[in-house]
Amino acid sequence: MSTASMPLTRRNFVKATLTAGGGMALGFHLPMLTAAAAPWTGDLDGDEINAWLVIASDDTVTIRVAQSDMGQGVFTSMPMIVAEELECAWVHVRAEYASANRSLREDRVYRRMGTGGSNAVRISRPYLQQAGASARERLIAAAAEQWGVAPAECRAEASRVIHDASGRSQRYGELAAAAAKVELESEPAIREPGEFKLLGRSLPKLDVPAKVDGSAIYGIDVRIPDMVYATVAAAPVWEGRLRSVDSEPAKRLRGVIDVLEFEDAVVVVADSFWTARRGLDALEPEWDAGEHGDASSEAFLARFRQALDTKGTVAEEAGDAYAALEGAATVVEADYSAPYLAHLALEPVNCTVHIQETRVDVWTGTQNPESALGVAAEVSGRPPEQVHVHNCFLGGGFGRRSRPDFVARAVAVAARIDRPVQVIWSREEDTRTGHYRPMAAFRFRAGLDEDGAAVALVNRSATHSILAGLRPEAVADGIDQSSLSWLTNSPYAIENRSIEHHLQRTHVPVWFWRAVGATQNAFAIESFIDEMANAAGTCPWQFRRKLLAERPDLIEVLDAAARFADWEEPLAPGSGRGIAVVESFGSICAQVAEVDVSKEGSVRVKRVVTTLDCGNTVNPRTIEEQVQSSVVYGLSAALWGKVDIASGRARHGNFDRHRVLKMAETPQMDTHLVLSGGDKWGGVGEPAVPPVVPAVCNAIFAATGKRVRDLPLADQDLSWS
Amino acid sequence: MITLTVNGTRHELDAEANMPLLWVLRDILDLTGTKFGCGVAQCGACTVHLDGEPIRSCVIPVSAAAGREVTTIEGLSPDRSHPLQQAWIEYDVAQCGYCQSGQIMTAAALLRTKPAPTDADIDEAMTNICRCGTYQPMRTAIKRAAELAREVSS
Secondary structure, eight states: OOOOOOOOOOGGGGOSSSSSGGGGOOOOOOOOOOHHHSSSSSSSEEEEEEEEEEOHHHTTTTEEOOOOOSSOOOOHHHHHHHHHHTOOOOOGGGEEEEEHHHHHHTTTTTTTOOTTTHHHHHHHHHHHHHHHEEEHHHHHHHHHHHTTTTTEEEETTTTTTETTTTTEEEEHHHHHHHHHTTOOOOOOOOOOOTSSSSSTTTOOTTTTTTGTTOOOOOOOOOOOOOEEEEEEOOSSTTTTTEEEEOOOOTTTTTTTEEEEEEEEEOOOOEESSHHHHHHHHHHOOEEEEEGGGGGGGGHHHHHHHHHSOOEEEEEEEEEEEHHHHHOOSSEEEEEEEEEOOOOOOOOEEEEEEEOOSSSSEEOOOOHHHHHHHHHHHHHHHHHHHEEEEEEESSSSSSTGGSSHHHHHHHHHHHHTTTSSSSOOOOOOOHHHTTOOBOOOEEEEEEOOOOOEEHHHHHHHEEEEEEHHOGGGGGGGGGGGGGOTTSSSOOOOOOOOEEHHHHHHSSSSOOOOTTHHHHHHHHHHHHHHHHHHHHTTTOOOOHHHHTTTTTTHHHHHHEEEEEHTTTTTOOOOOTTEEEEEEEEEEEEEEEEEEEEETTTTOOOEEEEEEEEEBSOOOOOOOHHHHHHHHHHHHHHHHHHHOOOEETTTOOOOTTTTTTTTGGGOOOEEEEEEEEOTTTTTTTTSTTTTSSTTTHHHHHHHHHSSSSSOBBBGGGGSSSOOO | OEEEETEEEEEEEOOOOSSBHHHIIIIIIIOTSOOOOOSSSSSSSSSEEEEEEEEEETTBHHHTTTTEEEEOGGGGSSSSSSSSHHHHHHOOOOOOOOOOOHHHHHHHHHHHHOSOOHHHHHHHHHHOOOOOOOHHHHHHHHHHHHHHHHHHHH
């Protein structure tokens, strides 16, 4: 297959005369600032070859990254894609964030700037390769013109253009100014897998050094002259209102600058976060809970489960599932549920805003600088062109930082005081006013024939729909596709299927959480497949293989997991292995978990083997890191994850009641890439989250005979004898 | 006035006695390498050394640090040359990186008391939260740093 070269239009190439970053000159200081530590720099020395890269006279190449780095390594993988074509020496490469303001003014020159859906490489690889290839050809053209030779006689290597016939060569740093003025007649073709020199090699992440000495700047680390701090308490019941507050107890404290009342929140502004927090603690705001002051997780789940008694919207149908159930030799039935989950990124959400006469500056760690810019413009009432978002390193994202609610609040605070302000949410406030992974309830009925083969599946799900709140028009037919991942379009070949769906809503805000729908659904269906296998008297691995006969690619990944995990080696009573496989975000991931369960029912996950087919790779070591990250994230959710809603509000806000995995509880993690190559470029940040939860639950069944149908595990009685 | 020595530099501070050390470091001294994660000594992102001992600075009032030596991540080495920093880079440990200052400071205190830590020692000492789940490479890097430190001293 050949990739058509992607034309970069003339206006996408900004002349070297336009200063990088749109000519911003920012008058703020950062402690211990180094170029590598701050993910933005404003003005750069050097020549901009195109919007994606600047070459300095010392050969330093600064590559703009339009995606957000929240640990998944885009500050390295995106530059690698550009450098693959640019032929620059990797040692000269630095990364900085692309400007959302510039993208707005220059016809979205940075294209998609949101980060999510494991999409960074998948979407941007072709045009980043193109940007690198185009720059390389312009550097070659500049050298060829100086030497009076044909460009075709020259080649680029390790940040130099070389003319072999005459032995001449010049450094990129010497050619950059001329190259910036070159216009190519046509765009060069980009490389294909198999031709790569850099992609597929494990390189150290460029941002690690700044993260081992405290110099990496996160949103919460931004310091602007004359800046003050603020912290917020929002109505504890979502959709509630502030009735009244006596601000005097806070204002009496030394260091408190102001107390701001909002319709749904109170904010204290002070000379430090701690003083602001003390000020807030001194207040006794009276809240109007609104209509939802009695709501609870238990009542929600009862309502979701009740919905399962009726058919709902049929999302997918094949054959006659109900008739096939009637005629089945064995019917397997089970109900499952999954709770609301908080993201719990370690850096509490925060945002720093400075509103001046003709510009608004926003510093924050965001997964979507364009939506941050949009809400900042809207809330400040300024034209978007005047808003500058300086994206920072993200202290965890997991989906939480793709919602700009905290930016909107911070801009509203800044609009009411006359100085730059950093608004920081306390851990408790961050958690309690978060936006959660949806709650869901499931009902399954499956029919097996005399030989144990699956002949029918009826599945009903009732899921709090994210899209129903975000884009109601997208769910007009009663179906939220993001709620149905791995339930519809299943690769398991069951002839008679009825996949039915109930859109649910509560007043609790929901949002995308690492791997989203695939997480709650995979827990349910991959556990239920195990129940079917058990009813059929078949090994869960072999049972899946049979159902996946038409998907050899899935079987290959599944088999590799079983093989690497020594699936058939016997284990002692109380120990067990469980297997699961999920295809999500363009990648196939299988996992085998090995657990020990004490007779009292306490679970220890000892080992997780992961096999992943993401097709091709940019930076393999980062992929292994993302798999481990996904396993730990999934295990925390499986073991302890839930947001308890009582009296309409989230009961718990801090890590004492939101337990997460620590070093001592972390299993041995073995990761194997099973790469199918070709045209496949699958996602990496999320696909290893969905299967790990059911793999663990299936292992618990193997160890104890107890089937887990509700989460978290900490709430289940897993004792055995 | 409170006298505080941070990374070898003496500071005279006009801070309230009960202000946690974390916020003195971050909001008064602008030493932002030490992080805020929970405020209740649960996550360890705020770990610094007080006279060489690891403490969670979000719950230690600055008065308790007065007259003592505070070391933060910025003071661990002048040039990322501490064996842990080198091992962290070698094993590409950091992901989002937010917890890493606290993890490294906790590990540095561990290596001081146990120059050749066992897995059990690491499990016991390393109770900081990492939401990116870098625990496995972190364990490897701690052992590697112990090796590097022994190479230097031998």
